[in-house]
Amino acid sequence: MEIAQSMPGATITFPMLGDGFAIGPSNTYSLWGLELHWYGAIIALGFLLAYLYVNRRSKAFGLTQDNIIDMLLCAVPAAVVGSRLYYVVFNYALFRGDFWSIFKIWEGGLAIYGVVIGAVLAVWIYCRVKKLPIGPFLDIGGLGLLIGQTIGRWANFINREAFGGETDIFCRMGLTDASGNTVYVHPTFLYESVWNLLGLLLLHLFSKSGKRRYDGQLFVMYLAWYGFGRIFIEGLRTDSLYLFGTGLRVSQLLAGISCFAALVFLAINGSIPHDPDKLLMNTAAAEGMEAAAPEEEKD
DSSP, X not given: OOOOSBOTTOEEEOGGGOTTOEEOOOSEEEETTEEEEHHXXXXXXXXXXXXXXXXXXXXXXTOOHHHHHHHXXXXXXXXXXXXXXXXXXXXXXXXXXXXXGGGOGGGSOOOXXXXXXXXXXXXXXXXXXXXXXXXXXXXXXXXXXXXXXXXXXHHHHHHTXXXXXXXXXXXXXXXXXXXXXXXXXXXXHHHHXXXXXXXXXXXXXXXXXXOOOSTTHHHHHHHHHHHHHHHHXXXXXXXXXXXXXXXXXXXXHHHHHHHHHHHHHHHHHXXXXXXXXXXXXXXXXXHXXXXXXOHHHHO
16 A cells, blocks of 8 residues: 555554544644644744753853854754755655745755754854854754754654554554545654654763763764664655655665764774863863963962
């Protein structure tokens, strides 16, 4: 049986939760007379939680709250544009003849690798202009991305999209259309959300362990972790973007390349001595102590 890439309006069941569990959440909700999409609300929630986290932990990376706000003002618009462009470029057939549909991001069609590429490019430009090291921004940004990805995948759940092929696995998800036909599929959005949450917990603990040896290390670890999981999860999906008519899944290919490159980078840097005092959080702390020292001590 051929499975559609999305089944909006389908009733959702999870056999592992019992026969009585069945939900059919609406894709939209009303607020002050406006009809809004849950997809956008969930993405916004992910962004808000990510902001609260990175803002709270900015000092641990040698950054100020102003740095965080400036970074987000640059990175967020670039991430949205990058995610949509990535999706449109590799799925152009859906938009041919309907140019304005390209801008209807509330209907879905955002790609996480486009988010990463757009955000990293914007942060790189920001750091070049401000003459700031990019490593700490990428480190804390990677943690923020994991929060956003963990929450954001539930937007796919509401839209009944980003699921996998048919399966009888214990955690399968049932989708029942208006005709009463049910198909059981891999809930790949759930797999990825759980994988991202686990990665967030591990990298959060690592960032607080005092074992971070150089700026940028956490972000490279993020690339390795996310890429490794995405290699397998992407292979299950029915809505993959393919490389211009080939049989290669774009995100799976990028996941493999980024994971391999990140592991090589980590291995090489693991054999190179790094001075922890050169971490921005330590140099900023040292400069702050020097600035606060009494004049006679400075002499």
